[in-house]
Amino acid sequence: MxxxxxxxxxxxxxxxxxxxxxxxxxxxxxxxxxxxxxxxxxxxxxxxxxxxxxxxxxxxxxxxxxxxxxxxxxxxxxxxxxxxxxxxxxxxxxxxxxxxxxxxxxxxxxxxxxxxxxxxxxxxxxxxxxxxxxxxxxxxxxxxxxxxxxxxxxxxxxxxxxxxxxxxxxxxxxxxxxxxxxxxxxxxxxxxxxxxxxxxxxxxxxxxxxxxxxxxxxxxxxxxxxxxxxxxxxxxxxxxxxxxxxxxxYWKFGDYFGVGPGAHGKLTKFEESGVRIFRTNKLKRPASYIKNPTHTFIKEVSAAESVPEFLMNALRLEDGVDWRAFEKRTGLLFEDIQGEWKKLSDRGLVEPGRCKTTELGFRYLDSILQAFV
Ligand SMILES: C[S@@+](CC[C@H](N)C(=O)[O-])C[C@H]1O[C@@H](n2cnc3c(N)ncnc32)[C@H](O)[C@@H]1O
Ligand code: SF4
Missing domain, CATH: 3.20.20.70 (Aldolase class I)
Incomplete structure (x- = not known):
């Protein structure tokens, strides 16, 4: 194989x-x-x-x-x-x-x-x-x-x-x-x-x-x-x-390419200075896209933006992910968000030792994410 x-x-x-x-x-x-x-x-x-x-x-x-x-x-x-x-x-x-x-x-x-x-x-x-x-x-x-x-x-x-x-x-x-x-x-x-x-x-x-x-x-x-x-x-x-x-x-914040009108992509570059994440987007209207299919809008995602983006995806997973995945995908350290995480864990919304919600938190995803916006 x-x-x-x-x-x-x-x-x-x-x-x-x-x-x-x-x-x-x-x-x-x-x-x-x-x-x-x-x-x-x-x-x-x-x-x-x-x-x-x-x-x-x-x-x-x-x-x-x-x-x-x-x-x-x-x-x-x-x-x-x-x-x-x-x-x-x-x-x-x-x-x-x-x-x-x-x-x-x-x-x-x-x-x-x-x-x-x-x-x-x-x-x-x-x-x-x-x-x-x-x-x-x-x-x-x-x-x-x-x-x-x-x-x-x-x-x-x-x-x-x-x-x-x-x-x-x-x-x-x-x-x-x-x-x-x-x-x-x-x-x-x-x-x-x-x-x-x-x-x-x-x-x-x-x-x-x-x-x-x-x-x-x-x-x-x-x-x-x-x-x-x-x-x-x-x-x-x-x-x-x-x-x-x-x-x-998507939920594990992996990379993907998008082809077609309005298709999104996400790309990570591992540079000496750190991790850089880019979002790409294509022309949305089918007629404009067909005329100019190679046109691509590119936007870099800042480190601050990458935290809620990562969590918005990973916390949708029943098992969540481990913190190594967070660090690999965002280039940040768990310590960078530890303070907020502890507050949420004290409220019973997230697990203390894993990037994962509790059963209660799974029902209140939006309020968890608000803490990182
Ligand atoms: C991209 S749509 C395309 C599927 C296909 N065009 C169809 O409708 O048969 C994928 C799925 O998203 C869900 N969906 C679309 N709009 C939604 C909405 N406003 N709220 C919840 N689910 C939605 C539907 O279950 C749909 O099958
Ligand atoms: S409009 Fe098209 S894409 Fe949207 S739900 Fe209906 S069939 Fe699916």
Whole structure:
């Protein structure tokens, strides 16, 4: 088996179009697709990829996200991936919208190199799906899932949301029960957030009250645990050995490259003077990006900024990380934040000896982070 090289890292590829914009979504996604020149988009992605000098780099994980990348013709995905160096262990994920199934087949995606699919289910309840503006039914999600399985896709995630308009605790738990029956390898279970500049932000739908949210959260995570799904991050639950490698790299504050409109990257340079962290970003509007795919905005993250950034990610992990990871990734010492950490530990929010929250602190992540802003 080929070993992962020391240079190996993560690659995010952004596909910006969807068949219909969902009213809660603030991702860089735009209605359209067919009318766009997919070949020109592929050329732009390749120019961007080569322009960042990534030809010789071997990737441990690749994530094709969106938007709805399942609208990108599989033949073009195959051409894109054939330029990316991987090894037998590379996790290669694509996000699939169950309402886009006429645009691809799982066999084609597998032949293109995809070995993990993340299906945007959100709910199995047709009335809820309609309220949140989805283009598919619960039955279509199940069909999509079964097609993936019968095409021998071995690693499948289902994205579900909870706390949706008018949702009761039993409806939310019923969604999880339906998901678990399908036996996915991974479940991402996100609380619906009302993001600024979305349709839901301008006309806010009635959301479940705090008590209902609390019983959904407690009941749902307990039920997932009982069903063999280990919670390893605030919203991520997996069967043994099926944690998402790509997302774990983000939460552990690892480096990654971003290709595509609005895609972010994070790079660390180890210099004699210390660790320097850079954030990169691409042009956001698809048309501007296609015209100028190599244009990159670069911003250095200061040492003060790197502390909340690191903690915001690492503390989402149920097991946290050890302080060596903090020191390696930020170039700072634990002593630099020891005073604040002790205060939080005295309040029972964090573990004294590890970069990790307590069970109580896991529910109050925002107040922990406030201490470092
Ligand atoms: C980048 S989206 C793309 C997935 C794909 N386009 C789809 O919707 O089927 C990834 C996931 O983020 C979650 N998500 C998107 N907007 C959200 C919001 N406002 N609050 C909570 N979760 C959200 C959804 O579960 C979604 O499947
Ligand atoms: S399909 Fe996904 S990316 Fe597209 S608008 Fe809906 S949630 Fe956003």
């Amino acid at each position: 080929k070993k992962t090289s020391v240079n190996s890292t993560a690659l995010y590829i952004h596909y910006p179009w969807c068949l219909k914009k969902c009213p809660y979504c603030d991702f860089n996604s735009h209605e359209g697709g067919k009318e766009n020149d997919q070949e020109a988009f592929l050329q732009a992605l390749l120019e961007d990829f080569f322009g960042q000098g990534l030809k010789e780099r071997e990737f441990a994980s690749i994530f094709i996200g969106g938007g709805t990348p399942s609208l990108f013709p599989p033949k073009l995905i195959s051409r894109l991936l054939s330029n990316v160096k991987t090894n037998v262990d590379t996790e290669i994920t694509i996000e699939v919208n169950p309402g886009s199934s006429e645009h691809f087949s799982f066999a084609e995606l597998r032949n293109a190199g995809i070995n993990r699919v993340s299906i945007g289910a959100q709910s199995f309840d047709d009335a809820t799906l309609k309220t949140i503006g989805r283009i598919h039914t619960g039955g279509e999600i199940i069909k999509c899932y079964q097609q993936a399985r019968s095409s021998r896709i071995k690693n499948i995630n289902l994205d579900l949301m909870w706390g949706m308009p008018g949702q009761t605790a039993s409806q939310a738990i019923q969604d999880l029960k339906t998901a678990v029956k399908l036996k996915p390898d991974h479940i991402s279970w996100y609380q619906l957030t009302i993001e600024p500049n979305t349709i839901f932000a301008s006309s806010k739908p009635p959301l479940p009250d705090e008590d209902t949210q609390c019983s959904i959260e407690t009941g749902g995570s307990r039920m997932l645990k009982k069903s063999g799904y280990e919670r390893y991050e605030v919203s991520a639950f997996s069967r043994e050995g099926k944690a998402c490698r790509h997302n774990q790299n």
